């Protein structure tokens with residue numbers, strides 16, 4: 001018989017909003033959170049995808065809600081947050097995971113592409129943090145985990161607006177960690193290396209995946225690798241950790257791969 005989630009895990013009865021939870025890393029986080037007892041609100045512009053994940057979670061006997069939201073509209077973020085509060089009465093955890101990228105030479109990005117990449121990857125997370133702050137400040141407790149990237153620490157070639165926005169996520173994390181510390185709200189950032197998800201497959205050429213796997217000391221990651229770190233940073237196990245950028249990257253940022261060494 002298939003094992004059901006137990007509802008007695010490390011996030012028992014915590015209400016978590018996961019942006020981008022309809023796919024890839026976000027979906028992995030939703031499933032892992034539900035398995036740890038969390039109640040999950042999946043905030044994504046892909047409503048049908050979010051509903052699919054909700055059904056998967058409910059089949060395991062856990063609570064979940066799909067909320068349609070386009071992160072490029074601050075008003076929709078406020079409405080989505082209000083909907084979660086109306087439904088579950090509180091918000092304990094925010095996971096800012098939704099993101100998008102495309103690759104080209106820096107001088108080729110249009111104004112519209114710059115706007116979209118900055119809005120989805122940086123403005124959206126900022127607005128979502130602001131939206132959940134009043135509830136977390138009122139309770140004097142909360143966990144915010146931003147999903148950055150190794151592009152928050154190093155430059156990824158031919159992804160200038162994405163790398164700039166993800167560096168911004170590092171600043172957002174440290175700044176809010178300090179400003180929200182009087183309220184016991186932890187703000188941390190996970191920096192994933194290459195994880196095989198629709199984003200990476202769609203944004204890159206097939207040989208990119210092969211090269212990424214070769215360049216990563218531990219190969220490609222899985223959404224569950226990121227999800228387990230997100231559970232840690234959302235649980236009481238990390239209560240004295242804030243403002244941290246945690247690479248979960250198979251060793252990519254630890255390693256210089258220069259051809260003359262090989």
Ligand SMILES: NC(=O)c1ccc[n+]([C@@H]2O[C@H](COP(=O)([O-])OP(=O)(O)OC[C@H]3O[C@@H](n4cnc5c(N)ncnc54)[C@H](O)[C@@H]3O)[C@@H](O)[C@H]2O)c1
Pocket residue numbers: 019020021022023024025026043044045046049069070071072096097098099100120147148149150191192193194195196197198199200
């Ligand atoms: N896959 C990787 O290798 C990798 C590496 C480093 C960082 N990341 C980061 O991890 C996060 C998740 O990436 P993924 O690979 O799982 O991607 P994915 O494409 O599989 O999932 C992204 C999700 O975000 C949602 N989304 C995109 N734009 C949105 C918007 N404007 N409003 C609301 N929802 C929106 C999509 O609908 C989708 O469900 C992103 O922030 C990405 O930058 C991914």
